[in-house]
Amino acid sequence: MILQGQDWLEAAATRRVMAALEAAGGPGCARFVGGCVRNALIGQPVDDVDIATTLTPEQTDQAIRAAGLKSVPTGLAHGTVTAIADHRPFEITTLRRDVSTDGRNATVAFTDDWAEDAARRDFRLNALYADAGGGVFDPTGEGVADALAGRIVFVGDPGTRIREDYLRILRFFRFFAWYGRGEPDAKGLAACADLAPGMTRLSAERVSKELMKLLTAPDPGPAMAAMDAAGVLGRILPEGRLSPAFAEMVRLSQDPVLRLMILVSADAAVTAGVSRRLRLSNRIRDRLAAAATAATEVDLSMTQPRLRAAVYRHGGQAVADVLLRRGAEQPGEAPAARRLREMAEGWAPPRLPVGGRDLARLGVPPGPETGRLLKAFEAGWIADDFPEAGHAARLEALVREGRG
Template sequence: MTVLTGQDWLTASATRSVIAALEAAGGPGCARFVGGCVRNALMGKPIDDIDIATTLKPEETEKAIRAAGLKAVPTGIAHGTVTAVSERTPFEITTLRRDVTTDGRNATVAFTDDWAEDAARRDFRLNALYADGEGQVFDPTGKGVDDAAAGRIVFVGDPRTRIQEDYLRILRFFRFFAWYGRGEPDAVGLEACRDLASGMTRLSAERVSKELMKLLAAEDPRPAMSAMAVTGVLAQVLPEAGALDLFEAVVPLSADPVVRLMTLFAVDAEAMRGAAERLRFPNAARDRLVASAMAAPVVSLDMTDAQTRAAVYRHGGRAVADAVLRRFAGEPSRTAEATRLLAIAGDWTPPRLPVGGKDVARLGLMPGPETGRLLKVFEDGWIADDFPAEGHAERLAALISRRG
């Protein structure tokens, strides 16, 4: 018998209140912790969310939570999910389910009181683990506990069946391998992902991009990405991706998933923009990809401090830092240079242009296109001289006197 020990979340008063509320309505054993919290507890990983499975029907769950004086939010009532809020902590509670129909994207479910049926519809054996309020672990597949101990990502039952129920499970296979896997990926699961990769065209762009970004945020996603490339899954998701050499090199340098994503592309702002829009990446990620590509041509590890400040002024600190990291990944021995440039990009605040149209007018030039041209020439010289703090009026007067 496996029992969870030393888990503060399990004994916390907020958790105990929710379990007590459910058991008051459905009796002892009607509610068990499920999935990630059980898996991570067994693997010694941080617990982010606490999910609970119950034999209570959704309306019974909602009633039980409210009867205990807790907040109940019907977040997914059609699929059996109610969120309880106890001491400001959310607990997602879902009625045991079995799939009635699936189409590769969505499932029609029926509620059940059979824990084995609920486990059978889950994706991987180490996610089909349950624990009661005392921490006793239940392993309906008989392999989940062992998989968690060994770092194995293995589908529940037949991999092809699981994937054809929801093609997102292909990406989840690689994402979970990136976060929790050790050794080589499960060969049977890998073959199923390779053979069924074209089914991912049925998925929404948002679901795909979310999984991809989660994968890239793993401590070391390189083995998972390599397996995705070999199986053709990466080409299916991101056909713009080239060789993984730069990606492999950047992973130890940056934990930022956007930086890692950037290295999967050639330096091509429009290609990056097109991929980001197709996959519906968040606007902030899309804009970073494009800005890094725009900055890349002027960024090198040989830049002087003044040249770096000029690049930051024109392209922004974030874009320059991203472009520096890309260069650093290609020249990993140049730590000192990269560190210097990243410090400037991160710490230096570009000054505002110290002159404007009113300053030009005060020197006798009538407003018009010539004003804009003069200010552009002034700005270029000011940048080239590393943003001097004085002498602006004299410099501007000299430009005006030389015009024409």
């Protein structure tokens, strides 16, 4: 089988990198590996081009430099060097075999045996190689068939592969979400369920990264259902609950943050616990927190003044997120949710039109009284739907009331 019509394969940068490696190790010393080969076979976009080679990391580094390309030693201990050609990175890894593993990290030895390298990979559809001309090599004998049929099958014994790295449990479901069709592989699913307790060895960052990648899939629903049935979802997200609202959110939005949001209750304490345990990025943490706080004020029956008040207090993003959630929870009210969401996203909250200087001109000295009066003004201004005039008179009245 020959890969054809692949821009990345014909690109000048790709050819320069492969030529550099073959100049040092001879024809066939380097092959494309993994996702780029898999995606090319099934007609999916290729984002990253990874290369496997029989050259040692030191030889790879020397070959890249000798060709006038930039070489970055991104993981020499594990055999990885990154070549930069035409501003594009190519991750190049020496063929490896595992010497020992602890479920998280592996001690490896370098090899020149392509079958040994394939045997340590996670799934058969990822253990695919292609030479510089696009000729495909399938050491397991099933990788091409799996890729074309949408089967996610472990290389060799599923339990052995998982014990080498328990993250492969989550990768099983993530790859099924992206590339799987039909039912998940029964042996792989059973192994994931049996060995799920071992995921306690994984860092929160690794878990959350896999979960977010899974939720980014066009339709993560079947994979999430399988993960839930296997008891894996409950281990990584005990607050999570699959519901019809999740399926509706998948239909409404491709945003993985919204898909995560609908899995847990709209409660600030619960959301904070999820963000802390999964060590979510600050951006995701803050977005979840803002939506959970805004949820107490947002519903599909709200008037435009109430909507604007909520946007002023919590921000348009938070209110729009909650409204999308409400639309997923109440599909019959989707038009109302969409209309309100468009208003929330399209309205720019005005700045508070008065400040401490205005109060100073009225004889109020800086201090607690200034803060109290500004809060009182703001509350009335919001309640009256942000009037554009009459600010001075309103402020003067508040000052008189305070002195009376």
